[in-house]
Amino acid sequence: MVLAHFGDELAAAVGRCRNPVVVGLDPRWDKLPAGFRQDLADNYTVRAEAYEKFCRGVIDVVAPLVPAVKPQVAFFEECGPSGMVALANVMNYAREKGQLVILDGKRNDIGSTAEAYARGYLGRGSVWGADALTISPYLGADSLEPFVEVAKESGAGLFVLVKTSNPGGGMLQDQQIDGQPLYRMVAQYVAEQSNSTLGQSGYSSVGAVVGATYPDQLAELRSAMPNSWFLVPGYGSQGGTAKDTAHAFDSLGLGAVINNSRGIIFAHQRPEYRDRFGDSNWQDAVAAATEDMIAQLRAETAVGKL
């Protein structure tokens, strides 16, 4: 399948699933259910194989429930070459199961190098085949343009880091320049690019990352980028709640997808699920945590209107 337009595909997938949950695939060795871990923690080929098996198991559970998964490249990259093979296999598996794949690589570089990243990652016709990719704006417009061009050609999507969820992000992002914070300048760039990639859903293929840990900025940025999809991380483990995400959505419950990584994939270790499921029923814990997150978003936000 070739993506026609990421913004429209995401709108269709969110509408079909009636929820905007993105399950983050962030495998960590020390958190895997006991059955996946052997004595060979220092063997990165063994780790990579375990990560692939575990992520396939997560996808089996969440594919019927949610529109997208977001593999975090770092955890696979940490395992070296076999980790990258595992990542490719996980991405293929998710697509086979009908999921949109948002690859979290936070890439960028000077324009000519950025183009290589863009051609490598973006679109189902590319070698990695990501439906969308997270990118950093801090090398400036000439570094972002190749991504936008390849996204247009391939039908893929982008999520530009605008206001990140981490506590230290403000050091740069909140700096005042000409009377406005730097993140507003990035938002303005995203809004402009959105206008040139608008789909029939009213949403574009150039989106923004805005953390659930900054609800006031979510509201402010929703108005600043009315046609851009938001990828909202920071839910759960980083303290963001369903209520905190409410302003990320439009009145119909579209416009934002909410990521949860550890809180879902390692739900078997969370106090509220540990006793009910434990390590051996970890997939049931993944299902319960996903369903609970969907219910919370439907109760506290416009997602209930989907």
Ligand SMILES: O=C(O)c1cc(=O)[nH]c(=O)n1[C@@H]1O[C@H](COP(=O)(O)O)[C@@H](O)[C@H]1O
């Ligand atoms: O681009 C991201 O996804 C991202 C941006 C951001 O501002 N904050 C953030 O946490 N993330 C990613 O989202 C995921 C959050 O993981 P959890 O805190 O376990 O849900 C990690 O993969 C982070 O790398």
